[in-house]
Amino acid sequence: MNEVAPRRVKVSGLRNRLAASRRFQRWASKFPLTRRKTRTEGEQIFDIVSGFVYSQVLLALVELDILADVAARPMTPEALGDKHDIDPKRMKILLHAGVSVGLLKLKKKGYGLSQRGAALLGVPGLEALIRHHSYFYRDLQDPVALLRGKVETELSEFWPYVFEGPDALPEGTAETYTNLMADSQALIAEDTLRFVSLKNVKRLMDIGGGSGAFLAAVGRAYPSLNMVLFDLPAVTAHARDHLEPAGLWGRTEVIPGSFRQNDLPEGADAISLVRVLYDHEDSTVQSLLADVYAVLPPGGRLIISEPMSGGDTPLRSTDAYFALYCMAMQTGQVRSSDRIAEFCEKAGFVNIRKPKPFRPYVTRVVTAVKPI
Numbered sequence: 001m002n003e004v005a006p007r008r009v010k011v012s013g014l015r016n017r018l019a020a021s022r023r024f025q026r027w028a029s030k031f032p033l034t035r036r037k038t039r040t041e042g043e044q045i046f047d048i049v050s051g052f053v054y055s056q057v058l059l060a061l062v063e064l065d066i067l068a069d070v071a072a073r074p075m076t077p078e079a080l081g082d083k084h085d086i087d088p089k090r091m092k093i094l095l096h097a098g099v100s101v102g103l104l105k106l107k108k109k110g111y112g113l114s115q116r117g118a119a120l121l122g123v124p125g126l127e128a129l130i131r132h133h134s135y136f137y138r139d140l141q142d143p144v145a146l147l148r149g150k151v152e153t154e155l156s157e158f159w160p161y162v163f164e165g166p167d168a169l170p171e172g173t174a175e176t177y178t179n180l181m182a183d184s185q186a187l188i189a190e191d192t193l194r195f196v197s198l199k200n201v202k203r204l205m206d207i208g209g210g211s212g213a214f215l216a217a218v219g220r221a222y223p224s225l226n227m228v229l230f231d232l233p234a235v236t237a238h239a240r241d242h243l244e245p246a247g248l249w250g251r252t253e254v255i256p257g258s259f260r261q262n263d264l265p266e267g268a269d270a271i272s273l274v275r276v277l278y279d280h281e282d283s284t285v286q287s288l289l290a291d292v293y294a295v296l297p298p299g300g301r302l303i304i305s306e307p308m309s310g311g312d313t314p315l316r317s318t319d320a321y322f323a324l325y326c327m328a329m330q331t332g333q334v335r336s337s338d339r340i341a342e343f344c345e346k347a348g349f350v351n352i353r354k355p356k357p358f359r360p361y362v363t364r365v366v367t368a369v370k371p372i
């Protein structure tokens, strides 16, 4: 069979010209010193080409709850096919694909859970996050249209506060996104508290704090800390359900309100913004930080925690995943820690710190202080 002629594209730079040359590729794939690199490069290109399919395999495994099905003992494609009303031959394809992405393991008695699959099951909220990706995938169906701003995205409906006034959140939407956030808060709180000590803080206000999941983690770590939860009324309505079982209802003041429409409450000597700034456009971020500055006392602390761009060293997790996710939300934007630091500086903050993150795909922290 004749090989399809490669596209004639003018490539600059010797290395790139060689990499693009079919003749060089053929030679490099046989030459002992370049053979391995060529194969790895090829595999990496293939992974980018097929990443969406891997995600769909993951989504199917999670939707059908197959990781849990096989957690205790291996199961056959027949048994799983029967349980989920899927032809065993097709089920076998899914299970084999699950093995290929490392989530399942082929065993004598069928398909079992791999260590990676077990780790996935152990991450709080991850399955819910994967499930809600079906909205995101639909928004990404035509990525060029999304980039041109020509898609009415489902994610902007999932996070309705990005457009609508807080009184206009459609029934039930606040509860859906709040539960998703609460479920996925554990790792964020863990990584935030690695870098932030609240030993000298008396009263912490968490703005956009959802139903209080971050405060619940902080409250457990600092038993004498006094806390304030500030979020939209439709969200704080669910706070008691989360704070009371955690034994924190008595020491958390819940204040419903919108940081776009209402004054922020005073009295806290530290304020946290966890996964809040990246939802909003620059003008909202700037005015929110100015308001935070205004209500903090001299020496008061600001803690920002959210996934941030790698800046000049783009990362897949933040510069591909979160950047497109925020784009689909419509008003959101993943910013680098330097950019966020600039916003803090502009608002008047000093001592701005940007510690090296532990897991940049989970969160990154920027802290700042109001001058004394």
Ligand SMILES: C[S@@+](CC[C@H](N)C(=O)[O-])C[C@H]1O[C@@H](n2cnc3c(N)ncnc32)[C@H](O)[C@@H]1O
Binding pocket: 161, 166, 178, 181, 182, 185, 188, 207, 208, 209, 210, 211, 213, 214, 230, 231, 232, 235, 257, 258, 259, 260, 261, 273, 274, 275, 276, 279
């Ligand atoms: C992405 S969620 C993060 C929730 C929580 N901080 C966490 O990390 O789990 C953003 C939060 O900001 C809140 N929010 C959005 N716009 C707001 C506004 N104008 N005033 C107060 N809260 C707002 C939302 O209701 C939501 O709870």
